[in-house]
Amino acid sequence: MILLFTDYGWQAAYVGQLKAAIYHVSRSAAVVDLQHDAPVFNPRASAYLLASLIDFIPPDALILAVVDPGVGNSARRPLVMKADGRYYVGPDNGLFNVIAKRAESVEFWRIDWQPPGLTKTFHGRDLFAPIAAMLDMGAQPELTSLAADEIDFANCPVELAEVIYIDNFGNVITGLKGSSVSMDMRIHLGERELCFAETFSAVGEDEGFWHINANGLVEIAVNQGTAALAYNLKIGDPVYMYQSEV
């Protein structure tokens, strides 16, 4: 099973061509769209978002992830990672670093295989999709092992005290794990202060709060409102959590 995680959006034929390329190699592949509105051209925020999703998918599902502002840049390596038994295929630009840092075991390979007509702008279709299909079906594409110190982990904390995603309801997702914070902490946004609440209905209408979302991340929300608008937040904004003074 291959799960797709990209910033392609649902418009145009980008996702469709990615799938067609997989099926071209492996007709019986099972392909699932996990998410196609990852933070656009933002592998850093996407890395924390993707890491929050992997606990909720079948253990043997392979992840094909493409958030790749450096496509066409020959310095950006195409990568295969195996972390805690699961394969990941995509660009070596930090997109898999958070998963790597949190994993107990991890291996990296550079993809050496190249298709005959590799384009400059669509490595997802031309390169990553065939490799993902090959790995999913147990074939052995041409890969060169990379040592972990060949991967650039600079600027990659295990958690990120920033906004990493805003969903279609305007909820603001951060890169902080709910398991790392305590419920008496508060989030400071300018002069405002948000307390923890377990659910939306625990606070009044139009009231803001933070909670731990269904993927285990600290999320800022407004009951029946739009947190991103209410607090003027966008991807990359810092999120400060403080222990309440008693």
Next chain:
Amino acid sequence: MILLFTDYGWQAAYVGQLKAAIYHVSRSAAVVDLQHDAPVFNPRASAYLLASLIDFIPPDALILAVVDPGVGNSARRPLVMKADGRYYVGPDNGLFNVIAKRAESVEFWRIDWQPPGLTKTFHGRDLFAPIAAMLDMGAQPELTSLAADEIDFANCPVELAEVIYIDNFGNVITGLKGSSVSMDMRIHLGERELCFAETFSAVGEDEGFWHINANGLVEIAVNQGTAALAYNLKIGDPVYMYQSEV
């Protein structure tokens, strides 16, 4: 085969995680996205919309439907319904009531099974998806039979003289069945009056009319125009149909 009907939208990973949860239980499940922009947080309008779709899908396809403003509220039961031989899985909030009222045979069960890490906010992924997968593969999840009088059918007419959905072309779908009205009826919208026309091309450009859409519902449209804007209609607005005076 499992058909998905939700108000999740295509953004974020909500639909993707729903599918991953199904495949986690049943790797060979066939999952089809029926609709993901059901009227948001509106199980009442969604109930009429969903009821209009079921005649056009394979008879043994199971419906997994989630339009669930009460998620996390312990009073809202998780439900399995079997109506005219087809299974439905989702919240007990009226979403399946229209199908139930129109069915010749119907049975209800409360879902007793609970997963280890049930979240407060994502019962679609954590609870309904696994149950749907189990039923689809013929397994027997823990269910408790409910009598029909334990289901709340208040405020649920067989048809609904209201706007229940507005499509991406601005066509206005009502909860009225075309088979219940006659073609000489008119729809009054303030001072305007709309007559029946069989197709868009039967009226002039920018002219409004009503017709019976491909799912058998009365629909208000404007030839080469946007009916929702032209008549300022939104979900929940009443729709009055009158016999023309001769």
Next chain:
Amino acid sequence: MILLFTDYGWQAAYVGQLKAAIYHVSRSAAVVDLQHDAPVFNPRASAYLLASLIDFIPPDALILAVVDPGVGNSARRPLVMKADGRYYVGPDNGLFNVIAKRAESVEFWRIDWQPPGLTKTFHGRDLFAPIAAMLDMGAQPELTSLAADEIDFANCPVELAEVIYIDNFGNVITGLKGSSVSMDMRIHLGERELCFAETFSAVGEDEGFWHINANGLVEIAVNQGTAALAYNLKIGDPVYMYQSEV
């Protein structure tokens, strides 16, 4: 394998019902969404866009394409085409003409089969989907052979010097093949003149250029900008390419 190409959009249940209709006939069909935002009601532009996609999909995949402003018009024939070994199912309104003109071998059939409850407005679900499913599974639906001169190829050049699509990043795709132009050509847009660049990063920020996109078409783009807005371009606008004077 059946690939879907429509202008239905992802909203509403249109795509979902199309798929359900396919599975109704052929439960084990493999169905892939190639693109659902083809130029709306514009079979001409869609024809060039679709033609640019077919080199990148499995050779035996069938295309079910619906961009059909004339649905319900009895003069518009339902069509099956076989071009270079691949089946195409959809309306006879020019949508497949570009592929036909570029093909080495091509055959046409009119679809005579009709389902019991054919609606006026949803031939995709009622007519084209079942036919596509039948052909995909090797069944023989009722078809009548058409001679090539019964197909209207008027106003269908092999390439189109017009804008045919604008993607979600505002890139402007034309109906010109990159293999037909030379890299020293320029595109004139009013008083502006765009030169070729191989990739986005080869020009300065906010600078416009043309390149050959991953599907082989001439595309107008702006580095880190939105070409459609910068040059005020929309589908159907002419695109003039000139040899540079030396």
